Amino acid sequence: MASSIHEMLRANCKCDDVAKCVLGLKNLDLLAYKKLFEQGPMTAEELGDLLQRERSTAYRSLQNLIAVGLVYRETRSIQIGGYYYEYVAISPQQFKQMLKHNITDWYNKMNKLLDDFEKELFDFFPE
Template identity: 30%
Template sequence: MEREIEELFEGEPSFQHILRCVLKLTPSEIEVYLSLHRHPNLGVDELAEIMGKDRSGVYRSLQSLMEKGLVKREYRILKHGGYKYLYIPIPIEELKEKLRSELENWFKKLNEIVEKFSIEESGKVS
């Protein structure tokens, strides 16, 4: 993670790189999230097939994305009986707002550390 943060400030980071660093998303989670935007309202099986990925890996990514508030799950009753869950990503603008909010929190924390710093209290450098 430390290296990823360093890379964030070197050169021109990609949007995916920012998602990894700021929201702590894995490459698989990013791929699932973006695939859901291209193919909305899919179940796990359909999404895994479109992505050419293992169902269990896609499911784990969806679970993590739901925990992080980036994907929502809707219950649908099927015409011929039974049910399934469909997964819906939050809108890109909402994702951008989450990123902005998280970055603001980072900067506030960093600024507090800078403001509190003094030579007397610094102790050992690590």
């Protein structure tokens, strides 16, 4: 993956690269999202088995995905008492809209910063 915007513009980027860059995700996080969406709701343990990783590793990816809004968890009751969590992925359409929204917000923020570019540049280099 490209490490700067300049590199990304020159590179042959894929959608995964954009998602990782914009949301700060790792390869495993995106793989976990894809598996959750394809297979439907599941526990961290089930996802870990599917990814061939420890439950704790799957759980960390789920926490990353929850933090950026790609996954949410639902509480399920156990008949004999207690509960467990199932994790659910949002739709790819919602994911796409989230990326577009984040990119638009970033673009607007960068444009606002650039409006004051000369002032800030020369404030940075005092005479």
